[in-house]
Amino acid sequence: MKMRALLTLIMATAAAYGGTVTGTLQGPSGLPVKNGTLTFTLQQAGLIAGSGSVVPTTASCFTSTDGSVVGMPNPLTLPSTSITYGSGTMAAGIYYVVFTFYNNSSLETLASPELQVQLTGTGSLTISPPATFPANAAGMRVYVGTISGAETAQGNSAGPTGTFVQTSPPQGTGETIPATNTSLCSIAFNDTIIPYSGYNVSLISSSGNAYPGWPQTWQLNGGPSGTVNISNGAPLWNGTVVYPMPLLSQPLNHGPQSISGLINMTGYSILNVGKVGVGTSVPAYGVDVENDFINTNLGYLFIGGAGTIGQCLVSNGTAFVPGSCGSLPTVYYQHLQGGGALRPQEAFANFDGSFNVVDNPGSTRTDIGLSQTGVAAGTYTNANIIVDQYGRIQSASNGAAIPTIQALVINTGICTTGNTAFSTCSINATWASSFANSSYALTCTPSSPSALTLNTIYFSGKTASGFTLNIQNADASGANPISLSEIDCIGMHP
Secondary structure: OOOOOHOOOOHHHHHOOOEEEEEEEEOOOOOEOOOOOOEEEEOOOOOOOOOEEEEEOOEEEEOOOOOOOOOHHHHHOOOOOEEEEEEEOOOOOEEEEEEEEEEEOEEOOOOOEEEEEEEOEEEEEEEEOOOOOOOOEEEEEEEOOOOOOOOOEEEEOOOOOOOEEOOOOOOOOEEEEOOOOOOOOOEEEEEEEEOOOEEOOOOOOEOOEEEEOOEEEEEOOOOOOOOOHHHHHHHEOOOOOOOOOOOOOHHHHHHHOOOOOOOOOOOOOOOOOOOOOOOOOOOOEEEEOOOOHHHHOOOOOOOOOOOOOEEEEEEEOEEEEEEEOOOOOOOOOOOOOEOOEEEOOOOOOOOOOEEEEOOOOOOHEEEEEOOOOOOOOOOOOOOOOEEEEOOOOOOOOOOOOEEEEEEEEEOOOOOOOOOOOEEEEEEEOOOOOOOOOOOEEEEEEEEEEEHHEEEEEEEEEOOOOOOEEEEEEEOOOOOOOOOOOOOEEEEOOO
C-alpha cells in the first residue's frame, strides 16, 4: 500500500469552515512570486456564522516555485542529518537525501534542496526536522536514494520535533519526489464571519522583503466551501461593510438576506425552496407550479395536470383555465402574403364578393367558398369548354382545326405571252411563310377580270414554299399578246 494512504486523514478545525484561495501570483516584473508568504490578518475579531467558533485573527498561505498559491511552504533548507555507525544495515557509500512537508490531508509540498551524505562504514542515518516548521504541517516525509535526483520515499516523521531514522538500505520502489506542491490555501472566508469585514493581506518574498503594492485589503466571499482564484484578479475591498450582508449559508438566527445583483449558480440546482414572492415582500407562491398554490387555487395546469389535446388557456372571467382553441393542439397566427411577399397586417381578414361566407352552426365552423354564377353545372353550350356553377373550367378541348390561309399579291416580274395563238409564259411565286406541305388549295385571279377572256392562268409545280404560275394566250388568232400588271393568289391549308 502506498505510504500516503497510510496517513491519518484528520482535518484541521479551520478546514470545516475554510474556503480555498487558488491561482498564481506574479511580481511587478511579471515573473511568478516564488516561495513567497501571504499573511491574512482579520480586520476585527469574529465568529463563524452558525457555529460560534472563534476565527483566528491571522492565517498564512504561501506560493510555490511557479507562483501558485499553496497551503504549506516548500522547505528551502538542506536536510539536517547525523550518522550512527554500528547501528543499522546501511552499507558504506554515498546517499542523497531530501524531505517534504505533508499535512493531515496527506497533501504534500515540493522537496527540499538535495543533501549528499557519505557513510564510511555500516550504520544508520537520522534526519531531523528543520528549525522552522510550518504550523499546519503534520510532519516530514523523507526521500533517500543512491542516485542524485532519483530519491524515493522511505518514511515519515510526526510533528515539528519528530525525527526519521533510516536504518536499512533505501527502498527503490517507494514513491518518487512530488512534482508539485498540492497543499491548499484554506482560510475562513469573510462571508462566513460575524461581524462582516475583510483581511489585510501582506506578501513577503523568500528573502523577507515586501513586494511593491502590498499589503492589500481583500474580501473573500463564497461560503465555507467557496473558491477564489486570484489569477482572475485580487478580491480587493474598499473597507466598507454593505448591509444586508452577502448571502450566508447559515445566517445568524436564520435572519433575512438580500442581494443587489445577479446570482450565477454555475450549473448547480436550487433545492428545498419554500415559497417565492414575485414583486412582493411576502412570499406568496410555491415554486412547484404543478402541485402548489398556483395550480390548485388559480387554475393553472402544467404537464401532469388535467387537460386534453386541443385545449388551451382561456379566460372564464376569473382565471385562465383549459378551454377550446380549435381541433388542433397548436393554433397559429399567420401573416398574409401575396406572391411570396408579406402584405399589410390588419385586425381582420375580409373576403370580397367572389367568396361566400356562411355560418355552419351544426359543425361549429364558418364555411368559406366561391360564390355561384347562377349557371347550372355543365349547361354552358360551348362544345369545347365545360364549366361548373362557380365558373370554374372543368374540361377543355381544341375543337375543329383552324385552316392556314395566306394571300400573295404578284405585281412585279409578270411575264408577257407571245403573239401567236395559245402561246404561254411562266413565273415562279413564293409564299411569305411555307405551308406544312403542298396539300393546300390555290386560287389566282388577274387584277383585270376582262383579261380572263383573253388568257388563261393556271399553276404547276406546287410545293410547300411556292408554285409555278403559267399564263396562256387564249386568242385563236394570236394577234394580241397578253401582259398583266397584277395577279392575286390565295392559298388555304386545312
